[in-house]
Structure formats: structure tokens, C-alpha cells
Amino acid sequence: MRFTDGFWLMREGVRASYATEIRDLRVDDDRFTAYAAVKRVAARGDTLNTPLITVECFSPAAGVIGVRTTHHAGKARRGPDFALSADDATAPSGTTRRDGAVTELTSGPLTLRMDGDGPWGITFLDGDGKRLTRVDPKGTAFATTPDGVHHMIAQLALDVGENVYGLGERFTPYVKNGQTVDIWQADGGTSSELAYKNIPFYLSSRGYGVFVNHPGKVSFEVGSESVGQVQFSVEDQSIEYYVVAGPTPKDVLTRYTALTGRPALPPAWSFGLWLTTSFCTSYDEETVTSFVDGMAERGIPLSVFHFDCFWMREYQWSDFLWDPDVFPDPEGMLARLKERGLRVSMWINPYIAQKSALFAEGAEHGYLVRRANGDIWQWDLWQPGMALVDFTNPAARAWYDDKLRALLDQGVDCFKTDFGERIPTDVVWHDGSDPERMHNYYAQIYNRTVFELLERERGAGEAVLFARSATAGGQQFPVHWGGDCFASFTAMAESLRGGLSLSLSGFGFWSHDIGGFEGTPDPAVFKRWLAFGLLSSHSRLHGNVSYRVPWEFGEEAVDVARKFTLLKHRLMPYLYGVAAEAHRTGVPMMRPMLAEFPGDPASRTLDRQYMLGPDLLVAPVFTEDGEVEYYVPEGTWTSLLTGERVTGPAWRHETHGFDSLPLLVRDGAVLPWGADDQRPDGDWLDGLTLRVFGSGAGGTTVTVPDLTGDPAAVFRVVRDGAGVHVTAEGTDRAYRVSVEASGAAGEGTGAVAVA
Known part of the structure; x- marks a missing residue:
């Protein structure tokens, strides 16, 4: 002000x-x-x-x-207050x-x-x-x-x-x-x-x-x-x-x-490709099955299937009950999806429509937010007669948990916790909280309630959300996505700006709707967004009034979706190590250039490129014709897609096809490269390749995590005039790794036995 x-x-x-x-x-x-x-x-x-x-x-x-x-x-302190972790x-x-x-x-x-x-x-x-x-x-x-x-x-x-x-x-x-x-x-x-x-x-x-x-x-x-x-x-x-x-x-x-608060470590399966029903489209089990079959037939591995709002009956959000006319056998459907190796995500929100049976139940027990005169707070925006769950009431949280637990028992794995922003200030909270302070903070208790339920029911390493709202400390309950964006290049760029700002606000994991949410993207927008989305921490195909299956946008879109999904799976030994670092240190996966190169003045205003972990530079293409301008910091870098070597500091002007973008590896990096390109959560040590980049002498330590984020193996890679030498520690497992050296002495590929 x-x-x-x-x-x-x-x-x-x-x-x-x-x-x-x-x-x-x-x-x-x-x-x-x-x-x-x-x-x-x-x-x-x-x-x-x-x-x-x-x-x-x-x-x-x-x-x-x-x-x-x-x-x-x-002045009386009514709360809520941020929970801060002070030293002893x-x-x-x-x-x-x-x-x-x-x-x-x-x-x-x-x-x-x-x-x-x-x-x-x-x-x-x-x-x-x-x-x-x-x-x-x-x-x-x-x-x-x-x-x-x-x-x-x-x-x-x-x-x-x-x-x-x-x-x-x-x-x-x-x-x-x-x-x-x-x-x-x-x-x-x-x-x-x-x-x-x-x-x-x-x-x-x-x-x-x-x-x-x-x-x-x-x-x-x-x-x-x-x-x-x-x-x-x-x-x-x-x-x-x-x-x-x-x-x-x-x-x-x-x-x-x-x-x-540090972010929890999301499960490795959540880093694969998510596909949704979209929001206002027409869908049933036949539609869902056709999507899953279509992805498999086209060789695009799918990790998570998400059911958006209309899995419930119209006017009854949220009652957490499947629409029986559309999904008469939800348990059977979920079992059939699970048989295909898929995880299942469900859309929820903290609002209770008046037509929902839960409205009367919540009103009777005092689980809904009330005005000062005792009336339940309601309005018709979003859902008719909509009320709001009072998460400051422990009994209301337990009641909400029970409704979600029934879905978990059916086979659901995680939840998209939508909304949580339109929180009234003319109300009285169960715990006496100040309504003005609760407006922002509501997102924290909403997401924490759902995340902690998943931790109890699925285990701490299996809990993951797809959340839209957050306040300080919300990074503890990943993942967050960028909300409702238009299907345009402009919106794609503004989405990246939002993600970079969020990264510098302490959030380790971030996603967005590939192709944009509002409207139907031009095929060029969709294909460019695919490459960007699959080089983000989490990757979801989602839209509003139209489907986001790649074949809706042409066969080239199918090829692009396949290429970058397989690439992300091969990168998972590297990406999950970066995710574990975000969990331990709070340093985000998607890093503004400023975070990695604070001493380079050119990095301080860059908002159309980012580092994916410490070693990968990503510059999404925001044009149909493939023209892109981006900055290369000091040093020699290698294109992961073409092998071309470029030297910085320099601005680059390039033109890329839809199956390409600037994706550079930092000099001196050693990328652990998985053999399995079909899933994000395989055995990364099985057939592992260590891809060595750079010609200078020196050593690099590479940690390959297991599915809990703990080290599964630690490799010491040393480059000298005679070539590349690898030793391993921290494991009693005998295995073989391959070494690919790019720009190093003895350039080429070889297998090295490591015990």
C-alpha cells in the first residue's frame, strides 16, 4: 500500500x-x-x-x-501463525x-x-x-x-x-x-x-x-x-x-x-507423464480406456491417470462419490488401470455444494465455516450454495479424511487439491483464528490435511499432491502446478515466469498444464509445450474444454510426446538425485539462471530459460517457426540432443524443429543415464551409463539414488590424459556400468566393470 x-x-x-x-x-x-x-x-x-x-x-x-x-x-494475537523451525x-x-x-x-x-x-x-x-x-x-x-x-x-x-x-x-x-x-x-x-x-x-x-x-x-x-x-x-x-x-x-x-520447511520428496513414479480426462469434456470408462490404449499403441509411456471434476455428479462437488451413471464400476475400473501399471489421481476441493449429502452432514456437526450470526457461509460461485470446510476444527479434518480414505481404499493413489484461494473474511473460524490472517493460510491447512492423510495411508515416501494454492511453508507438500493458463505461446512464457518466481520463493517442485488449460492449443503451441513440460519437475497433459491426448494434434505431436517422455525416463537417475537434493537442502529442481550463476550479470534477468538441476540448461521454444534466443554462460556446453558443443558466455540464435530445443549439458558434468526408458521408477543401476561431458582433467562424484532418495551407489569419475576412470563405493552390489565420454581423451563408449 x-x-x-x-x-x-x-x-x-x-x-x-x-x-x-x-x-x-x-x-x-x-x-x-x-x-x-x-x-x-x-x-x-x-x-x-x-x-x-x-x-x-x-x-x-x-x-x-x-x-x-x-x-x-x-493487541490480542488470534493466529494463525507460520510454523517456523528455530534453532535449539x-x-x-x-x-x-x-x-x-x-x-x-x-x-x-x-x-x-x-x-x-x-x-x-x-x-x-x-x-x-x-x-x-x-x-x-x-x-x-x-x-x-x-x-x-x-x-x-x-x-x-x-x-x-x-x-x-x-x-x-x-x-x-x-x-x-x-x-x-x-x-x-x-x-x-x-x-x-x-x-x-x-x-x-x-x-x-x-x-x-x-x-x-x-x-x-x-x-x-x-x-x-x-x-x-x-x-x-x-x-x-x-x-x-x-x-x-x-x-x-x-x-x-x-x-x-x-x-x-523443506519439501517432501515426491515418489519417483510421480515424475512420469500424467494424463487427465480434462475438465469439461465428456468422458467415461470407455473414454479413459481409449486414452490409455492410445498412449500404449503409440509407444508413449504413461505413469498417472487423473480424473478431473466430473468424476462426481454435477452440482454435488464435493461429495467424493463417483457419478454412477458414468462410472458404474469404479473399483473395477481402478483395478483395471492398476493392472496396466498406472497410478490414479483424483480431483478434489475444500468446498461442499448444498446439493451434496455432505452439506447437511457437515452443517449438523459444525464442520462448515459460519458467519458471526451462526449462519453457514455460502455463495453460488463455482457450486450452488457452496460452503467451506473448516479445517481449523480437528473433527472436520477427521471427517474430510474419512471421505478421502474411502477413495484410497478403492485404489486411488493421490489427489489434485484444487482451489483453496477464495476464502472469505466475514466469517468465524472454529479455533478463533483471525479471518484476515486465515485467508492466505487456509491453503496450508487444506493441503497439509490431505498430504498427511496420504503419508499415513500410503507411507511417507508415497505422498504427493497436485496443488494449486500455497502460502509460506506450502513447499512441504509438493507438487504445485501453475493453475489456469491460456493455450498460447504468451501463456506458456508467463507460466515459466511464474514457476521461476515460485522456485525463488522456496518451492522445490513445480508443474503446469502442458498445452495450456483454457481453449484448445494450436498444434504448434502444443508441440513446443510438450518439450517444456517434459523437462519440468512434473509433467501433466491437461485442458479445459478439449482433450490433451497427443494424437488430437497430429502425428508429429505423438512423436514429440514419445521422444521427450522417453528422454525424461532416461534422465531419471539424474533427476531423482536433483529431487533428493531439493528435499535435503531446499534448492529447487527448476532453477532460475541466477541461482546457478549469481556472479554473471547476464543471468539476473533471464526468464525464458532455466537450469534443470545443476547441469542441464533448458531453453523452451516459444515460437511456431522454432526461432529461439537464449544465453549460454561461461564455459563449454554440449547439446544433449545433437552433441554440438557451444562456448559461452554468448547469446545464441537458433532454429529448432518441434522435436528439439536448446538442451545443454554443463562442461565437467557426468550424467547418470538410465537404460529403462519405459518408466520413471525402475532399477536405475541396471544397465546404467555414466555420460561424461568435458575435456578438462578433474574428478566428479556422482550419486545415483534409490527409490527413497538415499544413495544406491556413489561413483568417482576421473578424467585425465589417458581417458576416463570410474570407481564405485557405498554398495556391495556387483554390476556393470557403461561410460560414454564426450569431448574427453579417449572419446567414445566403453563398458567398465564396477564391483
């Missing part, structure tokens, strides 16, 4: 008070609190009839420093130091410095003493607007050339400078400033991140109200934010996800 009218004036009716000078300071070993007057105090009388701002500085974890500024501390309280993360008027709090490689002699301000320094950012004299404040609403305001300075990223899955420009961003869940598609996944966390190109610890609406002005500041404000009496140290973007994300 904006409060000023240019540099000199306030907007009409706005009254603001700014921290001006420290009047008292209380320092403990691991934290300190400053009491700041909002005007200069020249005499004792100046202390009367004027507020103080309380500024608390502390560290919840190494490399993270929190600042909490408060006007009136007596018996071992403080921060230490304080005083030197005259200067007070410092240091935590790992991060220091907060406050100087009591000069104008009000706070400086954040890295481990080398270099300034990362600062709070300027007007950077700590509160304000009231003409309608009497109280806002707490904080500002952190932007340096020259500094870029800001993240703030959730945002489809607006990738670099957020100059934008106003409201952290407020909305079902707005992918073509506006509205977002399904709003995360009050941003990452700076200067090597730090900022997390605003407030689950409700947070308004960011990113170099937009004051062009040299990132301003964030909340309608509250207190605001709390954390500066997260780097120095690299990966370091920032590792520390941030340690605080807010």
Missing part, C-alpha cells in the same frame, strides 16, 4: 510516525530491544503525549536475523556486542548494526563486513489511513542495480522492481497480477533474502512508492521480518527453507 504523495507529502488523510532516535536500549547476550521515539527529544516535555516504537532484534537460526517493530503491544533454544543463534553507541547482533555470516549516535537506521552486513541492505531514517514507521486503519511499515534499501525476485508464483515480470505486490490469495489465472501462491518472501541479487512473518495481507512496494526502497506493510500493530543470509541464492533458499 502506498502512503506518500511523492517525496515530500503524505496522501490525503494519512498520518505517519517514524522511528527517529533511540531513547533506551536493552541488550541481552543473544538479542536486544531498542525503544525509538518518533520525534527528536530536546526536553522532558517532548516525551509526553507521543508514541514509542519498540524494535526487537533477535536470531531464530544461524544466518537469519529477525526484526519486530511494534506500536501497541496489547539452549544454543542461542545470535550474539550481541556493544561498542559505545554501536550495538551489533551477529548470527552466522550476518550482522545487524544499530548506531545510537546518528539518525535512526539499521544496517545489515555480510560476513566480510559488506553492506547488504539497510533501514533508512523513514524505514521504521506506523501510519493510519483516512478510514482509521492502522498499518505497520518497514523499508529496506535497494542498492544500485539490485534486483528483487520471488514473492510467490507471480506471472508479472520476473524481476519485481517497480511492482506493487499484494500477498493475497486469488483465483485469477496466470495472466494478471493476481496469484494462487502468495509468499511474503523475496530474494535479492545482492545475496540475501527477506521473509515477512505475517500470514495475512502483506503489501509490497518494490521500488515503486520509493524507488530506492522495498517497502512492506501490514494492517496490524506489529510487523516482523527476517533477513536471511547468503551469500549465494542457494544459500539463502537453504536457510529460508530450514526456517519454513
